[in-house]
Amino acid sequence: MINERQSDEQLWNALREGDQDAFSALYQRFYATLYSYGYKVADNVTLVEDAIQDLFVDLWRMRRSVSGAESVKFYLFRSLRRKIHVLSKKEDGWHFVDTETHAAPESYSAEHPLMQEEEQSQLIERITYALEKLPPRQQEVIALRFYQGFKNEEIARIMGITEKSVRNTLHKALSHLREQAPFLAPLLGFLLWWFS
Missing domain, CATH: 1.10.10.10 (Winged helix-like DNA-binding domain superfamily/Winged helix DNA-binding domain)
Known part of the structure; x- marks a missing residue:
């Protein structure tokens, strides 16, 4: 049974054993972060979404042959960048665009x-x-x-x-x-x- 406290590495190892819940948990855990990074690499929403989908489809298909990852986040980011690069060759080009704003923590003031x-x-x-x-x-x-x-x-x-x-x-x-x-x-x- 998968729980939120399991580390990325535990989920990765469970995925390698064919655990669909672990696969789903990894997808849910990393999708937003991968999307945010992918959109910084390529400003094409469809391209980024396709690259993420391809990444996870390939990950599931190749789950038994993927090696243990010292950092799951690193593996996914590197793989996504490669997927975007391959898919972008079919596109007109890609540019960095940051649509998110990353605010510093707010200090609350009752006056202003x-x-x-x-x-x-x-x-x-x-x-x-x-x-x-x-x-x-x-x-x-x-x-x-x-x-x-x-x-x-x-x-x-x-x-x-x-x-x-x-x-x-x-x-x-x-x-x-x-x-x-x-x-x-x-x-x-x-x-x-x-x-x-």
Whole structure:
């Protein structure tokens, strides 16, 4: 019996044994995250949905031959990126588009909740605008690093590039953001120092 407390690895191993409930649990657990990432890689909703469906269909079909994954999330992200790449060759092209806004936790004030909400909305718009100005590769590295929490080594393996390329791309992206969004300079200065 599958429960919500089972780890990704436990579900993965149960899937490899043919457990349909484990397959369903993995699908439900990762669909939204994969969709969000996929839409950052390709701005075509149908392409992303098809890639996710193909990924899970192949996963079920090949369940007995897939190896144990040291990180299920990493395996799924890398596989989705490959699926999108293959499917996008049939399309006109693909571009990074971030339709989600990732708000910082709100601090609640009884005196000025509407003003805080408006300020936060404007800040999110400015950050989103600055991110959209980055080249697609830099946007993807930013999304994988800061939105999905992958390490540089994992990003390199997902994208099929060297770890040094990831560091350089991340550094360029953060430098570009600092130029385009001076209001983020203190935070970006720290991030540049931290990731160099």
